[in-house]
Amino acid sequence: MTAPTTTDGRPNPTRGLGAIWFQVAHSAASSARLQPAALVHTGVHYLIVAVAITTLWTRAADGHSGTIVGYRAGALVWYLAATEVTAIAPPLRLIDRFGADVASGRFELELLRPAPALWVRVAAEIGTSLPRTAVCATVGAGLALVIGGAPETPVALVLVGPALLLGVALTIVAQHLLAAATFWLLDSRTSWFLYQKLQFTLGGLVLPLEVLPGSLGRIARLTPFAAMSYAPGRLASGHLEPGWLLAQVAWLAVLGLVTARVFAAGERHLGDGGAS
C-alpha cells in the first residue's frame, strides 16, 4: 500500500506528535462549550471551597495581628484562591477513571491508535482542564479582590496565569504516574488516596508550606507537589519569584519522562498478558 496523503482524508504519518497533541487538547477544550452546566458547576464548587477556606484563614490571621507565617490576611486570600484552582480545575478522580478504563479494556483500544495513549490522554485532560482553569481563576480573582483587596505585588500576578497552567498540567501528569499502578495492581484507589494527601500537605493546598515545621517545609518545597500548588499560590500572594516557573517546567519534564517510561512498561505488561 502506498503512503497515505492528507488530501484524500487518509492519515498523514508525518504529522508530528506536537500537532496531534495540540489538536486533541483543542478538541477537548472546545467541547467545554457544549457543557456549560458543567462549567457553572465547577465554578460554584470552586467558590464554595474557596470561600470556606479563605474565611477560615482570614479569621485565623485576624487573631494573629493580621499576619500568619509572614503572609498578611489579604495575601493569604490570594494564595488560597490560586492553590485551590490547581486542586479543582483538573478533572476529578482521574486515577479512578483510568483504573476503570484499564479494567474494562477501554484503555486497550487506545493502544490501537497511531499516537501514544499517554500523550493523547494527557492532551485531552489538559484540554478539558483549560476552560475549568479559566473559570476557577476568574472566580478566584474576583473573590480575592473582594475579600483580600488588591494584590500586594501586581506584577507577580502576571506570572500566576502560566504558573496555574503549569500547576494543572503537573497535577494531571502526576496523577497519570500514580494511575499507572493499575497496570500491575487491580485496585488503584489507594493511589488516589495517597495522591490527595500528598497534594494536600506537601503542595501547600490549604496552608502555606511555611506553616510546616522546620525541615519538613524545606523538603516539601523540593517536591513536585509544591510546584503544582504552592508555586502559583506563592506568586499570587505577591512574592515575585519567577524561579518557581522554572521549577514547574523542570518537574513537568521529569514527571513526563518518568510517566512515559512507566506507561511503556505498563503497556508491555498488558501485552505480555498481565492485568486486564
Place this chain on the structure above:
Amino acid sequence: MTASPSASSPVQRAPGPAPAANAVIAVDDMRRTFTTGRRRRRRTIEAVRGITFTVARGERLAFIGPNGAGKSTSIKMLTGLLRPSAGSVRVLGLEPWSQRRALSRRIGTLFGQRSLLWPELPARTSLATLGAIHGLDRPGLGRRITELGELLEATELLDRPVRTLSLGQRMRCELAAALLHRPDLLFLDEPTIGLDLLAKQRFREVLVRLNTEHSTTVFLTSHDVADIEHVAERAVIVNHGTVIHDSPVASLRRTLLTTKRIEVGLARAQTVADVRAALGPDIGPVMALGDRPADDGMPVDGIAIGVDTRRQAIGAVLDRVLRHLAVADVSVADPPLEAVIGEIYTRPAATAPAVVQSLRDGPS
C-alpha cells in the same frame, strides 16, 4: 484464502490457497500461553495452541468459536495488543506486536462491547478528536465525516451526545470511528451484539457494501450465526486454541452436515411408537411434529425423523418411510447453520482434529 497444514491440527481447507503476496493476514503456528499463580501454584494455560491461516485482500472472514476457544486472544495478537508466545504473525506485512502504531494507521477496530467514543460529547466531536489522533488534516477530516455520515445514514446523529443515542445509532457512529482513516482491514468483534433485528440487518449491509465498494478486508467474530451467513464468505472455526475448520460459509452445511430431518405428513394418524415399530429398530430419533414435546401415546398426523447420514443413506430411510407408512406429504430439510456450528463446538478437544481430518476426505 488458505490455511496451510499443521501437523498438530489437521484442518479442512477450502480449495485454492491465496497467493502469499495477496495475504492481508498471514498467521503461522501462532501460540499464546498464560502463566498464573506463583511458585508451586504456578500454572501454564495454553490459550492458543498453534493457529495457522491466511486471509486474502478483500476477503470477508468470520473467525468464530465458543467462549474460551481462543478468539479474543487471537484478535489481540493480530492487532498487536498481545505478544504471541511463539509463531509468526504478519498483518498487512507488519508484525503487529512490534509495529502496533504503524499497523493502527491501516486497520480499523470495532468492539461491540467497548466504545471508542466519548459519551458526553457529540459523535462529531469524538470523530474530530480521533481524526486528529490519526493525523487527518481538518479539511480532509470534515469531508470524511460527511462522507461516513451519508454512508452509514448517521448524518443527523453526529451532532447528538453519544450517551443519548440508541445502541444501534451508537454502533453506526462507532463504525464511522473505525472507518475514519480508511483502513484496509477491519476487525469487528461482536459488532451486532445487543442490536435489534433491523439494526443488525442494516449493519451487515453496510459491511458488505464497504467490502465490495472499497475492498476493505473484513475480519469478523460473532456469536450471531446470521452475521456469519450474511457478512462472511469464509469461516474459520477455532476451539480449544486451534483451528478446527476452515471453509467457505456456503459449504459449511454441505461439508459438515451429518444429520438431516425428514418430515412426514401421515395420511392416517398413528402413534409415534407405532411409527417406530413400522420403520424398524435402527431408525433414527422419531418425534411428533408440531408442539407436542414427547410421545404421549396419542395418534399424530405428522412425524419428524432425524437421520445421521454417516450411518444411513437418506434415500434408504425415505424408501422405508414410503413403504411402511401411509404418507400424505414428505420433505427433507437441513438443520440450521446454527445447529451445524453448535455441533462443531461441542466436539471434545481430542476428537476435533480427527473429525476434521475425516471431513477433508469427504462426507461418507
